[in-house]
Amino acid sequence: MAKILIGPVTRENTPMAVEVSLANKVISDAKIMGRHMRGFEYMLAGLVPSDAPYFTERICGICSTAHTYASCLALEDATTHDLTKNGVLIRNIIFLGDLLQNHLRHFYLLSVPDYVHLAEEPPWLPRYTFRDRLPSAVTKRITANYFKAFEVSRDAHTLSANFGGRTPHTWSIQPGGATVQPTGEKIMRALANLRLVKEFVTGAYREDLLALVEAYPEYSEYGSRPHNYISFGLVRDPDKPSEPFLPGGAVLEGQKEAVEVTAISESIEHSWYSAAKEVEEGPFYHRSPEPDRQKPGAYSFIKAVRYKGKACEGGPIARAVLHGGYQGGNAVWNRHLARQWEAERAVELMERWINQLQENQPSYVQWESPEAGKGQGLFDAMRGPLGHWVEIAGGKIKNYTVVTPSVWNMGTRVGAENLSPLEEALIGTPIEDVENPVEIGRVVRSFDPCTACAVHVITPTRKLEPFRIV
Amino acid sequence: MLSRREFIKACLSMAAGLSVPALSRSLMAEAAGMFSHKPVVIYLEAVTCTGDLISLLNARDPDIGRFIREDIDLRYQTTLMVAEGTPAVNYMYQSAEEHWGEYILIIEGAIPVRDDGIFGVIGEAENGPLTALRAVRDLAPGAKYILPFGVCACFGGQYATPPNPSEVRGVWAVLDQRDKGKVVNVSGCPGHPDWLIGTLTHLMVYGMPELDAHRRPKVFFGRTVHDLCPRRRLFEQGIFASQPGESGCLYKIGCKGPVAGCDVPLRQWNTYYHWQWPIGCNVPCIACTEPGYPTAMMPFYQHLPDINVFGTHAASRTIAKTVGLGTGAAIAGHFAASLITRRVQKNYRKLQEPLPPLPAEPTPTADLAFGFEAGPDLGEPDLVVEQAQPPVTAMPRKEFKSPLARQIQEKWKEK
Ligand code: SF4
Ligand code: SF4
Numbered sequence: 001m002a003k004i005l006i007g008p009v010t011r012e013n014t015p016m017a018v019e020v021s022l023a024n025k026v027i028s029d030a031k032i033m034g035r036h037m038r039g040f041e042y043m044l045a046g047l048v049p050s051d052a053p054y055f056t057e058r059i060c061g062i063c064s065t066a067h068t069y070a071s072c073l074a075l076e077d078a079t080t081h082d083l084t085k086n087g088v089l090i091r092n093i094i095f096l097g098d099l100l101q102n103h104l105r106h107f108y109l110l111s112v113p114d115y116v117h118l119a120e121e122p123p124w125l126p127r128y129t130f131r132d133r134l135p136s137a138v139t140k141r142i143t144a145n146y147f148k149a150f151e152v153s154r155d156a157h158t159l160s161a162n163f164g165g166r167t168p169h170t171w172s173i174q175p176g177g178a179t180v181q182p183t184g185e186k187i188m189r190a191l192a193n194l195r196l197v198k199e200f201v202t203g204a205y206r207e208d209l210l211a212l213v214e215a216y217p218e219y220s221e222y223g224s225r226p227h228n229y230i231s232f233g234l235v236r237d238p239d240k241p242s243e244p245f246l247p248g249g250a251v252l253e254g255q256k257e258a259v260e261v262t263a264i265s266e267s268i269e270h271s272w273y274s275a276a277k278e279v280e281e282g283p284f285y286h287r288s289p290e291p292d293r294q295k296p297g298a299y300s301f302i303k304a305v306r307y308k309g310k311a312c313e314g315g316p317i318a319r320a321v322l323h324g325g326y327q328g329g330n331a332v333w334n335r336h337l338a339r340q341w342e343a344e345r346a347v348e349l350m351e352r353w354i355n356q357l358q359e360n361q362p363s364y365v366q367w368e369s370p371e372a373g374k375g376q377g378l379f380d381a382m383r384g385p386l387g388h389w390v391e392i393a394g395g396k397i398k399n400y401t402v403v404t405p406s407v408w409n410m411g412t413r414v415g416a417e418n419l420s421p422l423e424e425a426l427i428g429t430p431i432e433d434v435e436n437p438v439e440i441g442r443v444v445r446s447f448d449p450c451t452a453c454a455v456h457v458i459t460p461t462r463k464l465e466p467f468r469i470v
Numbered sequence: 471m472l473s474r475r476e477f478i479k480a481c482l483s484m485a486a487g488l489s490v491p492a493l494s495r496s497l498m499a500e501a502a503g504m505f506s507h508k509p510v511v512i513y514l515e516a517v518t519c520t521g522d523l524i525s526l527l528n529a530r531d532p533d534i535g536r537f538i539r540e541d542i543d544l545r546y547q548t549t550l551m552v553a554e555g556t557p558a559v560n561y562m563y564q565s566a567e568e569h570w571g572e573y574i575l576i577i578e579g580a581i582p583v584r585d586d587g588i589f590g591v592i593g594e595a596e597n598g599p600l601t602a603l604r605a606v607r608d609l610a611p612g613a614k615y616i617l618p619f620g621v622c623a624c625f626g627g628q629y630a631t632p633p634n635p636s637e638v639r640g641v642w643a644v645l646d647q648r649d650k651g652k653v654v655n656v657s658g659c660p661g662h663p664d665w666l667i668g669t670l671t672h673l674m675v676y677g678m679p680e681l682d683a684h685r686r687p688k689v690f691f692g693r694t695v696h697d698l699c700p701r702r703r704l705f706e707q708g709i710f711a712s713q714p715g716e717s718g719c720l721y722k723i724g725c726k727g728p729v730a731g732c733d734v735p736l737r738q739w740n741t742y743y744h745w746q747w748p749i750g751c752n753v754p755c756i757a758c759t760e761p762g763y764p765t766a767m768m769p770f771y772q773h774l775p776d777i778n779v780f781g782t783h784a785a786s787r788t789i790a791k792t793v794g795l796g797t798g799a800a801i802a803g804h805f806a807a808s809l810i811t812r813r814v815q816k817n818y819r820k821l822q823e824p825l826p827p828l829p830a831e832p833t834p835t836a837d838l839a840f841g842f843e844a845g846p847d848l849g850e851p852d853l854v855v856e857q858a859q860p861p862v863t864a865m866p867r868k869e870f871k872s873p874l875a876r877q878i879q880e881k882w883k884e885k
Contacts, residue, residue, distance in 0.1 A: 006555035007594035010548045013520045015592060035591035035599070036517050036582070039635035048769040054756065055764070058628045061521025061660065105527070113552045123544045123551035126561055150535030154528045158740045165751035166739035167528065168521040168660055172751040179715040179752045180745065189743065364715035441554060 004437050007035075011110040011441075013062045013450035016410075019299075020440060022431060027440075030419075030426035032410045034302040034451045041288055044400040049075055049369040049392050050175065056388065056402065057169050060450060062105070064168040065098040065160065066381035067388075067402075073236075073377030074388040075175040079370045083241040086363035087177025089353050090163045092235040092245070093190070094170060094178070096346045096353075097160030100197055101153050101167070102382040103316075103343045106448045107205060107336065108149035114442045115212050116142050128436035133215040142211070145204045152200040159193040159350075162186050176367035182357040190354050198347045201340075209340050212333075219332040223443040225424040227254050227330065228310045229318035230408065232378040232385040238356070245349075248378065248385070249322045250307050256322065259307070261376070261387075266403065267304045270297055270412035283376050284389045284401040302451075304411040304420060305403055313421040314384020314408045315448060316342040330425075332446040339448070371395050383448045384408050409447050422447050471500045474676040481668050481689050482733075489531040489742075490664035494671035498541050501675045509674055510573040512562060512609060513547040516602035517590045517629055517638060518579025521660040522620035523549050528740055529663030537667065545573075548592075559593045559600055566612050574670065575613035580622040580629045580638035581606055589636035606641060610649040615673050616641065617654050619666055624655040624684070625761040632765065640761075642685065654679065655686045659758035664737060665690045682731065684761055695727035695755050698735040700744075714771070715752045724771040725749070726757035 002022040008015030014036075021029040040059055044052060053071040057064040069091060076083070116139055117132040118124045132139055157167040163180055164170030172179045180186070213220065229251040233244025250259050264282035268275060268289055275289030291301070306312070313330070317338040320326035324341060328334055370392055377388040384405025391399040410422040419427070422444065431437050472480070477497065481490055502508075515523070527534050538544050544551075545565035546558070553561055566573060579602070582589040587603030594600060610616055618641040621627035625640040642653050654673065656665050669687050672679045679687040696702065704710070704719040711718035719725070727749070738746040748755045757767050764770075 005594060007599070008548050008554065008558065008592060010551050010554040010558060013549065014515065014518065015548045017591075017594060036602075037589050037636050038517060038629045038638075039633075042633055042635055043631040048772070050771050051764075051768050054770055055628075058519055058521065058659065061519040061524045064519075064521065109527075109550060118552070119539065121539075121543075122565075123538070123547055123553075125552065126557060127552040147533075147535040147539070150527065150533040154530060154533060157524075157528050161740035161746050162743070165746050165748060165753075168524045171748045171753050174714055174753065176714075185743075186745070189741075362715075366713040366715075 002434060004431075004434065004440070006437070006440060007033075009441065009444055009449075011113065012445060012448075013060065016449065016451040018426075018440060018444060020426060020431075020437075022434065025431050025434070027426050027429045027431065030423045031299050032302070032412075032420065032422055032449075033300045034406075034410075035300070036451075037291075037301050041400050041402065044397050047397050048395070049078070049390065049397055050367070052390065052397065052400065053174060054169075056400075059402065059404070061168045062102055062450065063098065063381045063383070065095045065164065065170050065173065066379060066386055068170060068173045069095055069235075070377040070379040070381075070386050070388040071390075072173060072175045073379060074375040074390045075369070075377075076367065076375065077377060078373035078375030078390060078392055079368070081176065081367055082365060083177050084362050084365060085238050085356075086182060086358055086361050087365070088236050088238045088241045089357055090178035090180065090182060090363055091173050092238065093350060093353055094160045094164040094173060095235055096350050097156055097158075097162075097164075097193075098167060098170075099346055099382050100156035100201065100343055101160070102448075103339050103346075104149055104153040104156060104197075104201070104205065106339065106445075107209065108146050108153070110448075111336070111442075111445050112142060112146055112208070112212075114438060114445060115216060116146075118143050118146055128438045129433075130436060130438045134211060138211050138215075142208050145208055148200070148204070152197055155193045156197045159190055159197065162190040162193065174364065174367070177362075177364040179364050181363060182359055184359060187354060187357055187359075191351075194347065194350055194354065198351075201343045201347055205340055205343065209336055213337070216333075219442060219446075220329070220334070221331050222429045222439065223332040223335070223425045223446055224329055224428075225313070225421055226310075227321075228252055228307075228312045228421075229321050230259065230307050230312035230314050230385055231318045231322055232259065232380050232387065234319060234323075234380045238353070244380075246319065246323045248380065250312060251318070251321055252308060252310055252312075259378075261378070263308045264403075265306050265309070266407075267306065267412075267414045269304065269414055270299060271295075271303045272298045272301055273303070282387075284387070284403060285374055285391045285399055286401070287399055288401070298412075300412050302411045303407055304414050305407045306414060306418070309414075309418070311414075311418060311421050311424065312408060313447075314380070314405050315339075315382070318384070319380065332443055335446040335448075369395060381405050383450060406450050410449050410451075422449065471675075472497060474672075477672070477676070478679075478689050481664075483736075490668040491529050491534075491537065492531050494667050495532060495537065495541055497671055497675055505674075508541065508543040509670075510543045510545055510565060510569040511576060511670075512545050512566060512573055512613075513576040513578070514592070514602070514605055514609070515548050516577060516579035516581050516592065516606070516623065517636070518620070518622060519628075520549060520578075522578040522623075522658075523547070525660035526619075526663045526666060529667060530741065534663070542670075556594050556596060559595050562605075563595075563608070566609055570612040572614050573612065574615050574617065574673070575606075575609050576617045576619050576666070577606060577623045577641050578619045580626050581641060581644050582636035582638045583644060584635075584637035590638075603644060606644060607646070610645050610652070613649075613652060615654060615678075616645070616649065616652045617656055617666070617669065617673075618642065619656045620661045621657045621659045621758055621760075621763055624657045624686075625763070627659060627758075627763060630765075653685050654681065655684060657684075657686055657691065657759040658732070659763065662690075662734065662737065662739065684731075686731065686759070690733050691731040691759060693731070693733060695730040695732050695735055695749075695757075698733060699727055699749060700735065701749060711752065714754075717752060720749060720752070720754040723754055724769065725754035726760075726767050727755040730755050730757035730759055732757075732759040 007017030017033045057068040233248035234246040261282040273289040274292040320338040387403040389401040546562040587601035590602040591599045710722040
């Protein structure tokens with residue numbers, strides 16, 4: 001049986017590796033491997049709780065606002081704390097600006113090069129040998145939009161920075177609200193940025209995506225998997241800050257239900273860790289297991305997380321199923337289309353919310369850290385559900401656990417059969433030319449993968465041997 | 471073509487309507503005749519959150535897409551490049567070989583050194599997994615300049631926080647002695663696009679810029695946030711914010727501006743609007759450009775215990791020297807002795823190999839009315855930048871309630 005190992009899988013946030021097995025030129029098995037580590041949760045233990053939002057946003061540079069937001073929710077959950085409407089609105093706007101930036105960069109900068117011959121010089125060369133099926137006029141248009149996307153995605157990020165003070169690694173999202181006042185100047189600048197972004201999202205982004213869908217019809221089938229999804233809910237409701245604006249939920253074989261945190265389990269069976277208990281159940285107020293690089297059968301630093309034992313996919317497509325009445329398939333193009341659909345919805349929400357900001361009303365209420373307490377922050381990041389769990393004792397952080405979207409989407413398997421969503425999606429994809437396996441990257445990138453957040457929880461204890469894949 | 475002096479002056483002043491990328495691009499275009507080809511750049515992502523690249527993508531006027539296409543020859547950058555897998559790694563090595571001695575190596579993220587770096591595998595080379603450590607050591611000897619980008623790459627930063635499980639180091643610390651001289655640290659968390667593009671341009675057109683004690687270009691890191699801060703006047707008057715979100719000086723709720731070598735108060739983030747930086751958002755500066763960040767700067771919100779408001783210059787300079795924080799002269803007194811000695815001595819020393827010794831202490835030109843020293847000497851005498859805020863002798867004084875403010879007032883009375 002032939003195997004293909006791709007490392008690094010480029011054009012995703014922090015490279016990972018993927019290994020696929022082929023049977024008759026069709027992928028019969030796939031393993032996603034996160035192979036570097038940082039160990040955030042161990043660093044967080046012992047810190048002052050109010051440092052956590054700044055600290056955790058450095059988990060990921062492309063979705064930093066999601067981590068700050070979730071971290072603030074966890075801290076606010078550990079006490080009783082009221083937020084002002086302005087505070088929630090500002091946080092939501094900052095996050096949605098970041099989401100737009102993410103979706104635009106994901107499509108143009110990361111995905112388009114898989115299908116289009118952009119330019120004949122590095123870094124667009126070298127590339128796999130594949131036929132660009134688009135008419136040359138369309139290739140030209142998409143290439144121009146690719147370069148335009150550098151500008152527009154930057155403007156989307158600026159939209160966040162108008163209130164967040166900086167992106168990535170924003171300043172003003174704090175437990176207690178947002179520390180900036182929504183002045184007229186900020187509002188006008190944000191609306192101006194939004195206009196530019198809206199034009200691009202509803203115009204070029206949609207057109208270019210549809211052109212690709214038409215030219216590469218097989219990707220309306222490649223990458224499909226069972227219809228199990230999960231979401232923790234998108235942003236918070238400005239009128240009821242304790243509730244998500246778009247409620248979360250799980251979909252198991254097409255059936256919708258509310259998420260019960262206790263039904264989430266995290267397994268280390270195929271990950272490089274060992275602990276007395278291989279499976280932990282939510283909520284996750286416990287210390288992380290010790291790593292074990294020699295563990296037989298393990299292949300990644302990423303753990304596996306399941307809802308009621310099922311691998312559930314998060315991200316725009318899960319939210320489209322839960323909130324957009326979407327019932328179609330979940331192949332490569334469906335994921336991209338859901339992302340574009342979500343970008344348009346985000347623009348609409350932003351227009352509404354920016355106009356609801358009240359100039360002279362407070363946006364921040366000081367938050368006092370409790371001496372002891374527990375809190376959870378459940379939130380949907382751009383690419384799926386994100387959970388922060390904090391336990392405070394003696395005024396310091398005792399335990400801090402982060403379960404990220406990438407652990408949901410591209411973790412390891414449980415048992416031999418229960419694969420992670422990305423592994424499931426890869427299986428069955430035909431590879432036309434093993435020398436130029438362009439199909440693998442196309443399926444992988446439809447998930448908007450990001451290992452920056454997936455491999456953050458490790459404490460090595462023993463000497464490791466450099467390893468090799470056969 | 472602009473002289474070196476004029477270029478530095480422009481970068482220092484951030485005169486209205488001027489953007490470093492625009493300036494850099496026209497300079498590079500003018501200087502293109504000096505080179506036979508566009509500068510070859512290899513950009514490695516080690517153990518990183520990719521925040522520095524995302525920050526670079528936010529460069530404006532012009533956008534970075536054009537910069538990449540027209541001004542540099544970017545051979546390896548895992549988030550943008552089209553090639554993937556072993557072919558991409560091979561291409562990186564092949565490019566390095568072709569341009570041995572002349573390429574610019576940019577590195578983002580920290581380098582794990584534990585067990586020969588196996589905790590940071592960044593790709594698959596022909597002969598097995600490629601660790602960040604190996605990639606840096608392979609590529610450094612052939613690089614003309616090495617630019618660690620972001621505080622993690624410069625000094626270990628975020629991922630070196632104790633217990634530092636994968637034993638990460640800054641790039642400088644893992645290099646061979648002979649390669650250390652090529653390092654120009656472009657710090658920050660994340661780094662500012664102007665800093666990287668400006669430094670790159672300086673290197674290409676004029677050669678090595680003037681560096682501070684931590685090998686950062688003085689033009690961007692030579693002055694402190696406190697020196698340039700628009701709230702400096704409030705500091706001097708003792709008008710302090712008591713919680714985030716207020717518009718006073720944030721010193722009492724943990725501002726690390728006095729030890730942060732960084733020109734962001736002039737430059738701002740993203741669009742250069744005046745509130746796009748921490749203090750503009752009413753939260754304290756966390757000194758993300760400094761070695762020892764974040765450990766030495768936490769708790770971010772803790773007021774630095776103030777023992778003796780003025781008259782502690784000597785002490786604070788000694789502290790700065792001991793722990794390698796700030797450039798000594800830049801510290802306007804009263805940085806918490808206890809915070810630094812307790813936390814930093816415990817953790818900081820473990821984290822960081824010391825950089826080259828700090829320079830001899832410049833003679834302070836004290837502003838007698840307030841006991842502040844002028845900004846550090848930037849080496850080019852006619853370039854000393856105007857003090858951000860003029861002395862505020864004419865400002866009205868009132869009775870303060872906070873003990874710190876009262877102390878300041880007492881001092882005034884004495885003078
Ligand atoms: S310096 Fe900051 S932005 Fe850069 S890799 Fe480190 S944490 Fe991320
Ligand atoms: S302490 Fe901070 S806020 Fe106050 S003047 Fe200095 S830099 Fe500005």
